[in-house]
Amino acid sequence: MSLACGIVGLPNIGKTSIFNAATGSGAERATYAFSTVEPNLAEVDVPDERLEVIHRFIETDKIVPARVQIVDIAGLAEGASRGEGMGNKFLGHIKETDALMHVVQCFERTDLGRQSAVDPAGDIEVLELELAMADLETVSRNVDRVSKKARTGDKEAVFQKELFERAKALLEDGVQLRSVEWKDEERAALKPLFLLTIKPTLYVANVADDDFEGKGEFAQAVARHAEKVGADWLPMCGDIECELAGMESEERAMFMEELGITELALPRLLQVTYKLLGLQTFFTAGEKEIKAWTIEAGDTAPVAAGKIHSDFEKGFIRAEVYSVDDLVEHETESAIKAAGKLRVEGRDYVMQEGDICHFLVNR
Numbered sequence: 001m002s003l004a005c006g007i008v009g010l011p012n013i014g015k016t017s018i019f020n021a022a023t024g025s026g027a028e029r030a031t032y033a034f035s036t037v038e039p040n041l042a043e044v045d046v047p048d049e050r051l052e053v054i055h056r057f058i059e060t061d062k063i064v065p066a067r068v069q070i071v072d073i074a075g076l077a078e079g080a081s082r083g084e085g086m087g088n089k090f091l092g093h094i095k096e097t098d099a100l101m102h103v104v105q106c107f108e109r110t111d112l113g114r115q116s117a118v119d120p121a122g123d124i125e126v127l128e129l130e131l132a133m134a135d136l137e138t139v140s141r142n143v144d145r146v147s148k149k150a151r152t153g154d155k156e157a158v159f160q161k162e163l164f165e166r167a168k169a170l171l172e173d174g175v176q177l178r179s180v181e182w183k184d185e186e187r188a189a190l191k192p193l194f195l196l197t198i199k200p201t202l203y204v205a206n207v208a209d210d211d212f213e214g215k216g217e218f219a220q221a222v223a224r225h226a227e228k229v230g231a232d233w234l235p236m237c238g239d240i241e242c243e244l245a246g247m248e249s250e251e252r253a254m255f256m257e258e259l260g261i262t263e264l265a266l267p268r269l270l271q272v273t274y275k276l277l278g279l280q281t282f283f284t285a286g287e288k289e290i291k292a293w294t295i296e297a298g299d300t301a302p303v304a305a306g307k308i309h310s311d312f313e314k315g316f317i318r319a320e321v322y323s324v325d326d327l328v329e330h331e332t333e334s335a336i337k338a339a340g341k342l343r344v345e346g347r348d349y350v351m352q353e354g355d356i357c358h359f360l361v362n363r
């Protein structure tokens with residue numbers, strides 16, 4: 001599963017800094033607004049300590065973490081939907097992402113970037129209104145598209161027209177479509193429209209370097225907003241993490257100690273994104289590779305096997321499963337087996353977070 005996240009936010013508030021921090025790339029950042037024009041794209045490894053833990057006990061040629069694609073686009077200014085700033089045409093670059101990271105400025109700045117006071121809640125509102133306006137355009141176009149067919153009495157078209165009109169009315173009120181409880185068939189009918197406000201969203205409070213934990217007034221405003229809409233948020237200092245990402249590990253460790261940072265935000269950022277999307281990880285571990293795989297929470301063993309090779313889902317016979325903890329306790333697979341901890345699971349087995357698996361399949 002290739003998972004993709006889009007970064008959105010107002011201009012010049014640290015989106016590219018956070019992109020660089022997350023991806024270890026050196027995309028251009030600047031003190032002026034609209035420095036990003038062409039989107040920045042990168043695939044990042046999802047950091048997962050468990051891979052190293054497994055490697056302590058199982059020799060292997062390579063370690064293969066899960067990957068996430070991150071897309072950083074131009075800032076969205078107030079009025080973008082009416083053509084202000086760069087307009088909103090570049091939103092097309094993130095329409096097919098699975099989730100959004102909404103970066104919010106929570107640091108005061110002394111340079112000329114913005115004159116106005118820091119206002120996280122106001123900024124979120126401005127940005128989300130622009131996203132809603134972009135969706136409104138899409139939905140209106142689709143109402144027109146299905147209207148003619150709906151007039152002929154075509155059942156599907158009638159359903160779509162009513163649904164799109166409902167979405168349109170909500171968007172006109174500035175409602176983010178993710179806050180609506182859609183039925184499965186409604187969600188499915190909205191999916192091909194690639195709407196932005198329906199995507200799960202994580203708020204990233206881009207904090208100053210004296211508020212890594214996000215306890216300050218600005219970050220807390222983001223926290224309150226996130227709580228109100230039932231979303232996750234996390235604090236991150238884009239500037240510092242961007243610099244840290246470019247350092248060698250020794251230098252980084254020293255720098256982090258000096259600053260009193262115990263962990264980087266990136267692993268947490270990706271973990272929260274996994275949770276947000278209802279994803280989980282399982283591992284395969286052998287002498288060729290130790291690999292992390294991404295599945296949806298609730299997936300059964302044959303579905304998991306199908307990630308490795310599409311034929312494996314159909315040919316699934318059974319899975320042998322143990323946990324990372326079992327491995328730490330017993331140290332080898334044969335010892336796990338001897339201790340009766342190697343579970344043999346069938347087609348109906350629902351995968352658990354962190355399972356290590358061997359699949360037996362008919363080829």
Ligand SMILES: Nc1nc2c(ncn2[C@@H]2O[C@H](COP(=O)(O)OP(=O)(O)OP(=O)(O)O)[C@@H](O)[C@H]2O)c(=O)[nH]1
Nearest residue numbers: 011012013014015016017029030033034035036075
């Ligand atoms: N003080 C402070 N400055 C930051 C922080 N994050 C980013 N900046 C500064 O904000 C400016 C803009 O950073 P970028 O990462 O280019 O911002 P952007 O949102 O990608 O900008 P556009 O692509 O132009 O919309 C740079 O001068 C950064 O150094 C932060 O956490 N604290």
Ligand SMILES: [Mg+2]
Nearest residue numbers: 015016035036
């Ligand atoms: Mg940028």
